[in-house]
Amino acid sequence: MGDEKEVKDGAGALKGAYKRARVSADEREEMPAGAWINTIEEAPVFHPTAAEWADPIAYIRAIQGAAAAAGIFRIVPPLLPAVPGPLVLAQRDPAWRYGVRQQFVACSTWQSFDDAHAQMWESHKPYSLKQHEKMADAYARKVFGSTAPMPSRMAEAEYWRQRLQHRPAPSSATAQSPVVYGNDLDGSAFSQRADDALAAGPWNLGVLLCLSERCAAARGMALAAPRRSSP
Incomplete structure (x- = not known):
């Protein structure tokens, strides 16, 4: 519970920062050409620990307040791939x-x-x-x-x-x-071996989204839809 509260508190702080950083259309007109870009803060970036990222859906739900304020956010997983x-x-x-x-x-x-x-x-x-x-x-x-x-x-x-x-x-x-x-490519870079623990874990969205009870949107889809019901 303590970790979840800390994540939610951080998301709330980011949400407030993005509200304060908004620049109106009139203010942009008065700025030098292109200067308004520098008034926009970078999108929120989260660095979950391995324990927090053990349940990706729960973590994303905990920080969704910041996404609603900024419109987009990025999560850097605790384990990065050695090869793109x-x-x-x-x-x-x-x-x-x-x-x-x-x-x-x-x-x-x-x-x-x-x-x-x-x-x-x-x-x-x-x-x-x-x-x-x-x-x-x-x-x-x-x-x-x-x-x-x-x-x-x-x-x-x-x-x-x-x-x-x-x-x-x-x-x-x-x-x-x-x-x-060149995005929205079909396929997965996870190992295709059945005994690979990482590929069988929740970090693999292909496995995660098969758990229909965790994803109401995917559960209501009659047909498979790439990047909707699967990565």
């Missing part, structure tokens, strides 16, 4: 390819799901990790002049610069810069 998940998938199958999604950057008022500026397009070209990395590096060299790691604020400022540049949204989506998503 995509590399594990690529090593298992050298021929592994995946599709990407494209969404154009623009400031426009959402009207409907049929609005061309609100849609995502599935790319017809499958990518390998190397091909996707090459494409990302080419874009970084073009926009930032380097492929070296950079502060996240630089990428964020460029994103908003492009959004404001296309406000109102141009009539043709081809005039905008697309964001190419």
Whole structure:
């Protein structure tokens, strides 16, 4: 009970901080170009202990107050993988390819799901990790002049610069810069061995979400839905 109260107290403090940090639209208009970005605090980051993370669903419920205030948060598990998940998938199958999604950057008022500026397009070209990395590096060299790691604020400022540049949204989506998503990939980087304790534990969302009594949303779904009823 003591650990849960401490987590909830921390979430409440973060929620209050985010309320105080909000900047109104009028205040942004009076600031120098791009300066308002620096008034936004980083999303809350939680570092649970192994004991706290033994029950991921209970931990997430305990900190959900901070997520409601900030809109997003990040959890860093107590045990980090030695090898990134995509590399594990690529090593298992050298021929592994995946599709990407494209969404154009623009400031426009959402009207409907049929609005061309609100849609995502599935790319017809499958990518390998190397091909996707090459494409990302080419874009970084073009926009930032380097492929070296950079502060996240630089990428964020460029994103908003492009959004404001296309406000109102141009009539043709081809005039905008697309964001190419390589996320929402099917598969798991956990070991496929039946005797692997880590893969069989609650840190593996594929196992966790099979426990339907813990997830009301997944329990009410008639059909399997990737990234909804499974990771």
